[in-house]
Amino acid sequence: MKAILGIQAMRMRKEWKTLLTWLFVPLLLTVLTFNTLNKLGDQSNVPIGLVIEDNSTLSNNLVQKTIDTDYLQVSILNLPEATDLLEKHELDSVFVINDGYEEDILDNRRSQLIDAYSSNRSFAYFAVAETISSYVQEETTRAKAAKEIKDLYEKYDSSEEWNREEIFQTSREKQDKKQLITTSFSFQWTPAETESETTSLLSIWGIWGFFQIIATLFMFDWIVKANNNLIKVRWIFTKISLNSYISLNLLSYTVLLSFMDVVTIFVLHLLDLTSLSAQLFLALFGFRVTINILAVLIAKNTTNIFPYYISAIAITLILTICGGAFIPIDAIINRWPWIESFSPVYSLIHSEISFGFLGIIFVLLILFLNKGGNQHVASEFTRKKLS
Amino acid sequence: MSECILIHLKKIAFFTTQYGKSIQKKWKSLLLLFLFPIFLLASTLGIVASLFVPSAKEPISVAFVDEDQTEETKILLEFMTLTIDKEEGIDIVSTSKNTADDQIEDNRISAYILFPEGFTKKLYKGKSVSLTIVGNPSKTVDSFIIKELAESMTRYISSAQANILTVYEYVGNTNIPDEELEKLLIDTFIEFTLYTLGSAQILDEEEVTNITTTSPANYYVVAGWFSAFTIWLFGSYSLLRKDTHITMRIRWKLLGVKHWHTTISQIFISLLVSIIFVTISFIPISKYFAVELFMIDYFRVFLFVLLYGLLLLIALALIDLWISSKKVVLLLQFFFIFILIVSSGALLPTIYFPLFLKNVLPFFFSFESFRWIVEIVLVGRNYASFTSLGIQVLVGLILLWISSLWKDRWK
Numbered sequence: 001m002k003a004i005l006g007i008q009a010m011r012m013r014k015e016w017k018t019l020l021t022w023l024f025v026p027l028l029l030t031v032l033t034f035n036t037l038n039k040l041g042d043q044s045n046v047p048i049g050l051v052i053e054d055n056s057t058l059s060n061n062l063v064q065k066t067i068d069t070d071y072l073q074v075s076i077l078n079l080p081e082a083t084d085l086l087e088k089h090e091l092d093s094v095f096v097i098n099d100g101y102e103e104d105i106l107d108n109r110r111s112q113l114i115d116a117y118s119s120n121r122s123f124a125y126f127a128v129a130e131t132i133s134s135y136v137q138e139e140t141t142r143a144k145a146a147k148e149i150k151d152l153y154e155k156y157d158s159s160e161e162w163n164r165e166e167i168f169q170t171s172r173e174k175q176d177k178k179q180l181i182t183t184s185f186s187f188q189w190t191p192a193e194t195e196s197e198t199t200s201l202l203s204i205w206g207i208w209g210f211f212q213i214i215a216t217l218f219m220f221d222w223i224v225k226a227n228n229n230l231i232k233v234r235w236i237f238t239k240i241s242l243n244s245y246i247s248l249n250l251l252s253y254t255v256l257l258s259f260m261d262v263v264t265i266f267v268l269h270l271l272d273l274t275s276l277s278a279q280l281f282l283a284l285f286g287f288r289v290t291i292n293i294l295a296v297l298i299a300k301n302t303t304n305i306f307p308y309y310i311s312a313i314a315i316t317l318i319l320t321i322c323g324g325a326f327i328p329i330d331a332i333i334n335r336w337p338w339i340e341s342f343s344p345v346y347s348l349i350h351s352e353i354s355f356g357f358l359g360i361i362f363v364l365l366i367l368f369l370n371k372g373g374n375q376h377v378a379s380e381f382t383r384k385k386l387s
Numbered sequence: 388m389s390e391c392i393l394i395h396l397k398k399i400a401f402f403t404t405q406y407g408k409s410i411q412k413k414w415k416s417l418l419l420l421f422l423f424p425i426f427l428l429a430s431t432l433g434i435v436a437s438l439f440v441p442s443a444k445e446p447i448s449v450a451f452v453d454e455d456q457t458e459e460t461k462i463l464l465e466f467m468t469l470t471i472d473k474e475e476g477i478d479i480v481s482t483s484k485n486t487a488d489d490q491i492e493d494n495r496i497s498a499y500i501l502f503p504e505g506f507t508k509k510l511y512k513g514k515s516v517s518l519t520i521v522g523n524p525s526k527t528v529d530s531f532i533i534k535e536l537a538e539s540m541t542r543y544i545s546s547a548q549a550n551i552l553t554v555y556e557y558v559g560n561t562n563i564p565d566e567e568l569e570k571l572l573i574d575t576f577i578e579f580t581l582y583t584l585g586s587a588q589i590l591d592e593e594e595v596t597n598i599t600t601t602s603p604a605n606y607y608v609v610a611g612w613f614s615a616f617t618i619w620l621f622g623s624y625s626l627l628r629k630d631t632h633i634t635m636r637i638r639w640k641l642l643g644v645k646h647w648h649t650t651i652s653q654i655f656i657s658l659l660v661s662i663i664f665v666t667i668s669f670i671p672i673s674k675y676f677a678v679e680l681f682m683i684d685y686f687r688v689f690l691f692v693l694l695y696g697l698l699l700l701i702a703l704a705l706i707d708l709w710i711s712s713k714k715v716v717l718l719l720q721f722f723f724i725f726i727l728i729v730s731s732g733a734l735l736p737t738i739y740f741p742l743f744l745k746n747v748l749p750f751f752f753s754f755e756s757f758r759w760i761v762e763i764v765l766v767g768r769n770y771a772s773f774t775s776l777g778i779q780v781l782v783g784l785i786l787l788w789i790s791s792l793w794k795d796r797w798k
Contacts, residue, residue, distance in 0.1 A: 022714075043741035073742065086595050088766075090738060112591040119595050120602045124739065130539055133589045138546045141583055145550035148575065149557045156561040167553060174513070175549035181510075181541040182517045185534045187524040188491050201531060218714050306628045307416070309717050314423060322430055328527050331437040334494075350525060 003240060004248045011222075022219050023257075026211035027264050031271065033211075034204050046124040047073045049082035049094040056102035058139055063097070065135050072128065086119050093118045093125045095132055106164075108147055110140040142171045204273050206325030208264070209287070209345045213319060216257065216291045217312035222249070223299035224308045232303075243369045246296060254292050261288055279351045286353030290344045293361045300368055320345050398644055402652035406627050410656060413626055420622040421664055424615035432611075438528055446478040447529045450487040450499035455506040462577055464502075467540060477536075491521070497529035498522045500537055511572065513552050547579040601765045605675075609764055610733035612672055613757050616665045616692065620699050621724045623657040625717070640795075646708065647791035654700040661696055680764070687763050687771045694776040695756035699727065701783035708790045731757035752779055 012019065050066060052059060067074045077085070082094040096115035104113055113136055118125040146167045153162050223246055225231070235242040261284045268274040298315065302308040320326065323345025324333075333340055340346055341356035410417065451464050468479045482490070487499040501519040509516045520537050522530030554575055558568065631639075631649075673680060680688075703720050710716050728734065731753035737745065748754045755776060762768040 040741055040744070043743075044739055045742050045745070047738050083595055089601060089736065092738065111588040114590050116590045116592045117595050118592070121606065121736065123603075123736070129590055129592070134539070134542050134546070136589050137543065137583060140589075141546055141550050141579065144579070144582060145553050148554050152554070152558045152563070152571075153561060156558075156563045160557075160560060167557065170556065171550050171553040174552050175546060181545040181548070182515060183520055183534070183538050183541055184517050185520045185522065185530075187522045187527075187530065188488070201527060203527075214718070218718075221714075305630060305713070306625065309714065310622070310625050313717070313721055317427060318430075321427065321434070324434070327431065327434045327438070329434050329437065330526050330528060332434065333525075335437075 004245065004252065008249070008252065019219070022215050023260050026208060026215045027260075027267060029211045030204065030208040031268075031273070033207050034202065034273065037202055044071065045073050046071055046092045046128055047075065047090065048128055049077045049085060049091045050074050051077060051079050051082055051094065051096040053099040054097050054101035058102040058105055059097045062101075062132075062135055062139070066095075066132060069131060072131075083117060086117055089119060089121050093122045093128055095128075105136075105139050105143050108140070108143055110136075113140075138175070142168050145171055201328065203325065203349045204268065205349050206320065206323070206345060208268075209323070209348050210316060210320040210325050212287075213291055213316040213345075214312060217295050217298065217316065218309065220253070220292070220295035220299050221305060221308060223296060224302050224305050227300060227303055229303055246300065247369060250292060250296055254289060257292065258285060258288050261285070277351070283348055283351040283353055286358065287344055287348045290354065290358045290361065293358075293365050297361060297364055297368065319343075324349065394643075395648070398648045399651050399655075402644075402649050403655055406652050406656040409629075410623070410627060410660060416626055417623075417660070420619065420626065423622065424618040425668075427618070428611045428615060432607075447526075447532060448478040448480065448496040449533050450490060450496050451479060451481045452484045452487050452499050452501045453481060454484065454504045455502050457507045459507040459510075459573065459576055460502050463544075463580060466580055477533075487521075491523045494523065494525060496523065497526040498533040500533070510548055510576075511555075513548075543583040544580065547583040551575050551579050601761075605765055606736075606761070608672055608675070609761055610731075610757075612665070612668060613731060613760065614728050614733045615668060616661060616696070617699065617724055617728055617753075619661040619664045620657060620696055621703065621720065623660040624653065624700055624703050625720075627653050627657055630713075645791060646794050647788055650704045650708070650787065650791060654697070654704060658693075658696050658700060662692065665692060679767070684763055684767075688760055690773060691756050691759050691763075691771070691776070694773065694780055695752065697780050698752045698756075698776065698783055699724075701780070701787050704787055705783075705790060708787075708794050727751070727753040730754050733757060752776060 048066075050063060052063060063074075063076070066072060075091075077094075079094075079096065082091065085091045086094050094117040096117070098113060098115060101113055104110070114132065116125075116129055116132075118129075146164045149167060150162050153160070226235075226242060226245065232242070235245075240248075262281070265274065265276065265280065265284065269276050274280070294315075298311060299308060302311070322329070323343045324330070325345050329339075329346065333346065338356070340350075340352070341354050344354045344357050347354040451467070453460050453464060464481060480496070482499075484499075484501065487496065490496045491499070499521050501521065503516065503519065506516055518537060518541060520530075520534050522534065524530075551572075555568075555572060558571065563571070702723065706716055706719050706723065710719065730737075730748060730751040737748055737754065740748070759771055763771060
């Protein structure tokens, strides 16, 4: 072990900057990606067409409200233009404010006030239709309230004059003044303070897992370098065999990277992106061991540096996409729950350890390390001589 | 002069054959490379499909937890249950908070909605109340669907509530007896809630489907094909990567071999490999389209594929020339490929991008290439302009030449 540390110290003197960079890159990229993606998601924007057939105060209100909606990009068009653009998929959907819109609302008729056109590729149509009908709904409910008040005034002969505009105004004020009903969303067992901000479909650990697998595999290229055909010959005559060199280094790298993982957890906690729990630490440690063993397995079987890097990228993509880091795979797991123990990324996201996967690669590691173990002179030779 | 060009061409031809030979030796990796994007896209497709398919079989179950236990909340829950019934794939049960917590742990429900104590009272008084939605961490998608649903519900109820309060305020001014006012309150509450929740008939919905070939399925087939091509380009370029030792470089230099000789050869061979792949994969795709592609269309698509591939490889080569650390080069190239796929609109159609991104999209050649390919293959457009991409290729080549000269001279 002392010799190994000596070799590492020698390497570190030359390469400590590179190592430090690769230690911190995953954390940095994770935070950056997570924040950018969330921001982009918030600012995503749906182009819709609006056709105005009714020219009145209420329809103007509706147009104004639609334009003011953050996620809508409204263009006001005539019907042929709008449907043409819709067919070309340059608009998500088209809404037509029908003639007689105001009249219908004031008379308490609320069927088919708006014509809605969508195409077979209108991905946001349901959300937009929901938003616009909620705006119309507000107006119709107001008209209903006015009528209700009128009826009650007649029933109990009020001294006051019935004034529709005034009632509308009061109702609007009441609604604007405060958000009367709000919702708060959180997942079970997450602390209340990290609510709304971080509940997003994207999992921070999924993204971290992605960057971490790439970075770890890239960092383990020392095995490939030591495994090179030119250098391989030399291992036969060294004091330490290649396999014990690898296993001892694997140990020291695991310690170093686990320490970095703990730092990562605390940094992410400080940024309010995750909550601390003992289970999370355990899961991260399990993930760390899994990925490190995986890196050794792949690196040990490659002799050339470029194919190793390329397969590192490929394996990272497969593990993360099939592990549900970007698109959730809950539905698949529900059907075949055993997949969970074979997907390290899915387990990491749910603070668990994939023992199935870990077991398999651990057995493979033992097999591979024992396979080439005999090609070493010192192991038998020196012992005999010394005794 | 012409002799000089001939010498250069000879060198490029030499390296091209070398690269060609080396890629032939790697036929196993090539086969893997061909299958890799197909596997990746198929599994992505499988995951996306799994999100939509099971909801038809297994409804999302939600629990309502009523801690207020008043007449109004009971009616409200009943109405909500009626509006979100099983037709929409949602199953509703009412339980207590503890059972709901247990059921989430047993993975039996996707979320529960909690109506807090004093809910009705606060509503009547015009104080703000908060509904708590607790999601199941192992059913994230379902939880978010419930969250959206509850939010739209509360939007409706809160607009109804403002009007209930208005009615209450105005009628309070009349000489109505107190008991009747109380009764009126409940009546209006029920009436308005019913009224707002049943708002489906406001919209008259119609679907415009003139160009059926642009359906999402067809769009994503072309998008997948385009993404696969992008990955093949990157893969074949990387397979040809050689760790040329510095001593070898010096020997080459003495023979007059420049960086751009090897780079051009590498680009040429990887383009050739990817185009063979892309042609093979286009055969099954072209069979499934209703749009008739004429010879000229094939030619146009081919030209766009060629220009796009060339631009992408030039960009990869530029990254290679500028940066010396191999790991960083690969990582940057990988991110670049990812950005190209996203900006083309192959993952999400570009009309849904944030506004400021939409404004810079024309500067991405992937966006332009993919748009033209979609126009030709899906819409059946009978016109194409290659000027912009052609100019970009030209600029790219000049940049590549200058960079390689710089690399030869100073590095």
